[in-house]
Each structure stands twice: as structure tokens, then as C-alpha cells.
Amino acid sequence: MNKCILFALLLAASPVRAQSDTQWVAEQATLTYHMSHPVHELDGVSHAAKGKGVCHAGQCDFLIAAPVNSFNSGDTNRDLHMLETTRGAQYPMVVVRTRFSQADAASATFYADLEVQFAGQTARYAHVPFQRVNQGGEVRITGTVPATCSDFKIDRPTFLTVPIKNEIPVRVEMTWRPM
Amino acid sequence: MKWKETKIVLAWAVLMLSLLVPKLLAAQQAAAPPETPANPPAAASQEPLPNAPAPAPAAPSLGDLGFTPQQSQPNAQLQAILEKRTHMLKVHQRLGLITTIPMAAALITGSMAKAKGKNGEPIKEPTQGNLDFHAVLGGATAALYFTTAYYAAFAPRVPGTHKHGAIRVHEVLSFIHGPGMIVTPLLGIMAYKQESAGEKVHGLASAHGPVAYATAAAYGASIVAVSWPLHLKFWEKK
Numbered sequence: 185m186n187k188c189i190l191f192a193l194l195l196a197a198s199p200v201r202a203q204s205d206t207q208w209v210a211e212q213a214t215l216t217y218h219m220s221h222p223v224h225e226l227d228g229v230s231h232a233a234k235g236k237g238v239c240h241a242g243q244c245d246f247l248i249a250a251p252v253n254s255f256n257s258g259d260t261n262r263d264l265h266m267l268e269t270t271r272g273a274q275y276p277m278v279v280v281r282t283r284f285s286q287a288d289a290a291s292a293t294f295y296a297d298l299e300v301q302f303a304g305q306t307a308r309y310a311h312v313p314f315q316r317v318n319q320g321g322e323v324r325i326t327g328t329v330p331a332t333c334s335d336f337k338i339d340r341p342t343f344l345t346v347p348i349k350n351e352i353p354v355r356v357e358m359t360w361r362p363m
Numbered sequence: 364m365k366w367k368e369t370k371i372v373l374a375w376a377v378l379m380l381s382l383l384v385p386k387l388l389a390a391q392q393a394a395a396p397p398e399t400p401a402n403p404p405a406a407a408s409q410e411p412l413p414n415a416p417a418p419a420p421a422a423p424s425l426g427d428l429g430f431t432p433q434q435s436q437p438n439a440q441l442q443a444i445l446e447k448r449t450h451m452l453k454v455h456q457r458l459g460l461i462t463t464i465p466m467a468a469a470l471i472t473g474s475m476a477k478a479k480g481k482n483g484e485p486i487k488e489p490t491q492g493n494l495d496f497h498a499v500l501g502g503a504t505a506a507l508y509f510t511t512a513y514y515a516a517f518a519p520r521v522p523g524t525h526k527h528g529a530i531r532v533h534e535v536l537s538f539i540h541g542p543g544m545i546v547t548p549l550l551g552i553m554a555y556k557q558e559s560a561g562e563k564v565h566g567l568a569s570a571h572g573p574v575a576y577a578t579a580a581a582y583g584a585s586i587v588a589v590s591w592p593l594h595l596k597f598w599e600k601k
Contacts (some may be wrong), residue, residue, distance in 0.1 A: 186383055223593050224590070225592075226592070234430065235428070237423065238422060239421055245423060246423070246424070247422070247424070247427070249428055256526075258528045258529075259528030259529050259530055260524055260526045260527055260528055261528070261529075261530040262523055264445060264448065264449075265449055268442075268446055268448070268449040272442075273438045273439070273441035274439060274442045275437050276434060276435055281422075319563075322463075344460070
């Protein structure tokens with residue numbers, strides 16, 4: 185009977201331990217936007233994103249940000265045009281905030297509500313799926329933010345007088361480690 | 364027997380409590396409004412007590428990430444430069460595409476403006492009309508070309524940027540079609556004078572055609588280069 189009680193107490197104690205305060209820092213982060221045009225398909229990549237997360241009382245608050253001018257599409261002219269179109273000098277950072285339950289984030293696929301500040305606008309994306317893989321002491325998170333130009337009131341750039349597609353999905357690949 | 368039952372009840376009570384207490388505390392913390400005491404005691408305000416629990420960590424802020432002010436501060440002047448640059452390059456792109464029309468027409472009419480017949484015989488072709496039409500097209504091409512070039516050359520430069528990618532090829536090709544667009548009309552004027560005088564084009568003027576073709580080829584390559592990489596199967600849906 186005493187063993188039963190001890191086992192029950194151990195069981196009960198484990199979620200409490202899992203919900204202890206932890207802080208996370210992005211060890212490596214890559215953000216990639218994809219742009220489509222009838223005669224063009226291209227990706228703009230940034231490795232300059234930084235992130236920090238705080239888990240407290242079972243809730244996690246994460247913040248990820250990257251300078252807009254750090255995205256490289258392989259062509260300076262296009263990147264500068266992107267910077268102008270997205271008002272990147274006036275609003276130089278793309279900032280993503282998310283809050284999710286610590287327990288939910290433990291699964292291989294979890295869903296997060298995102299608040300994205302970009303081009304002077306704030307857009308919210310609910311229930312965005314992310315994949316989680318544990319790599320030693322680090323956690324690798326991958327997912328895609330279904331962003332569109334209209335979400336941020338961005339005038340779609342044109343090439344040969346044809347505008348790009350409204351969808352500019354942003355692929356997120358991040359490796360987090362506890363601080 | 365009674366004692367055993369009591370122990371089971373106690374165990375379940377402890378289990379339930381251990382499950383519920385952290386959640387209740389968390390809920391209470393979330394629901395409680397932030398306390399802002401009007402007159403906080405001076406001694407309690409700054410120095411933490413040695414055995415006090417660690418304060419709850421706040422949600423991270425942009426300042427925590429360690430970006431430099433240069434990266435994170437707005438720059439209205441740079442935005443203005445970018446806007447002017449984009450405007451000028453949009454005009455450059457539009458005029459550049461328009462230029463291809465008289466350029467293509469000048470290339471097509473070039474053969475009609477060529478003298479036919481053998482040297483020493485009276486030259487009936489081209490007619491003066493054909494020659495003039497070709498000359499007008501060439502003139503329009505040159506005028507549009509240099510206006511197009513002006514918008515690229517005088518678009519403001521963005522400090523701290525190093526050009527890379529397709530734009531480099533686009534610029535390198537301008538060293539071919541740029542001089543070509545100066546030489547072609549000059550050779551064209553020479554050829555025009557010779558043909559108007561009833562002569563077959565000779566000497567340097569005979570290079571007018573080949574130079575024009577080379578210039579047009581470099582110009583076309585320049586347009587393709589800035590569009591690179593082309594997604595050729597654009598009709599296929601992913």
C-alpha cells in the first residue's frame with residue numbers, strides 16, 4: 185500500500201516538474217520566404233533571426249525576430265526592392281510572438297497561435313502546426329507561417345507588369361537550447 | 364481495515380492536491396491584476412531578500428535578443444532613398460521593355476534599307492522611304508535607350524550594399540550594349556549618307572548591321588539576365 189502511495193505521489197509530482205520555469209534561446213535560426221510569379225519562383229533566406237522563450241507556470245512565451253534587410257534572395261536589386269516594398273527601413277524588424285501551453289509543445293507536432301509584426305502591420309495566425317524533434321539537449325522546431333502580402337498591406341511587386349502571388353509562406357527552422 | 368481505507372483516501376487526496384495546486388496557482392497568477400502599491404515600503408522595493416523565491420520571468424522583449432540599434436531602429440531617410448530608387452528603376456524597367464519594340468522593328472527594317480545590286484550598276488533599292496523609316500526607328504530606339512539608361516544610372520545608391528546576383532550580369536552586359544547603342548547610330552548615319560548618295564555601303568559603315576545585331580543580342584540577354592532564374596514551366600501548377 186505504501187508503495188502505491190509513493191508511486192501515486194511520484195506520478196503526481198512529474199507534471200509539476202515538467203512545468204517548472206525554463207528559458208530558451210535560439211541557437212540557430214533560418215527563416216525562408218517563398219515568392220511566386222508566373223515566370224519566377226524564388227526564396228529569400230535569413231540566418232540572422234534570434235529568439236528567446238520563457239516557460240512559466242505551464243505557459244510558454246516565445247519571441248523571434250529578424251532584421252528585414254537580412255533576407256537574401258540571391259540578388260541585391262530584388263532584396264532592395266523587397267526592403268522598399270515592405271517598408272523595411274521604416275519597420276526594420278519582423279517580430280513573431282507566440283504563446284502556447286508547455287504540455288502541448290512536448291508532442292512531435294504542436295500548434296501555436298502567432299502574432300507577426302511586419303511592415304508596420306500586425307497579423308495573427310491561429311493554430312499553425314510546428315514539428316518538434318529533440319536533438320540531444322536541443323530542440324529543433326520546423327514549420328511554415330502562411331503569410332500573405334495582403335496580411336501586411338504590402339503592394340505586391342510586379343515583374344514584366346505581372347504582380348507576384350499574394351502568398352509568401354515563411355518557412356521557420358530553429359534550434360533551441362535551454363538557457 | 365478502516366485504517367487501510369483511510370490511507371487510500373489520504374493517498375488520493377494528496378495526489379489530487381499535488382495535481383491541482385500548481386494549476387490553481389498558475390490560474391491565480393494569470394487572473395490577478397498587477398499590483399502597484401501607492402507607497403511601497405522603501406526597504407522592500409530594491410534589494411531581494413536572501414531566501415525570497417526567484418521572480419517569475421517576464422515574457423521576452425525585443426531588447427532581450429541583442430540586436431544592435433542600427434539593425435532595429437527605423438531609418439526614414441533610407442526608406443525615402445529606397446522609394447526614389449524603386450520608382451526610378453520601375454521607370455527604367457518599363458522604358459526598357461518599350462525600347463524593345465522600335466529596336467526589333469529597326470532590326471527587321473534593316474534588311475529593307477540595304478542596297479541591292481552590284482557595284483557600278485544603278486541602285487534602285489532601298490527606296491528613300493525605306494531608308495527614312497529605318498532611320499526613324501533607329502532614332503526612336505536610341506532616344507528611348509538613353510532615357511532608359513538615365514533612370515538606371517541616376518537611381519540613388521543604397522549605402523552599404525554590395526551588388527551580387529543577376530543584377531551584376533545585367534550591368535556587365537550594359538558595357539556591350541551601351542557602346543553598341545552609341546556606335547550603331549553613328550555607323551547608321553554613315554551608311555545612310557552613302558546609300559542616299561547612290562553608293563553601296565562600304566568601309567566602316569558596312570559594320571552598321573553586325574554591330575546593331577550584337578547590340579540587340581546583348582540588350583536581350585540583359586533583359587533575360589535580370590529576370591533570371593526563369594520559371595519556364597509557369598503553366599504547370601505545383
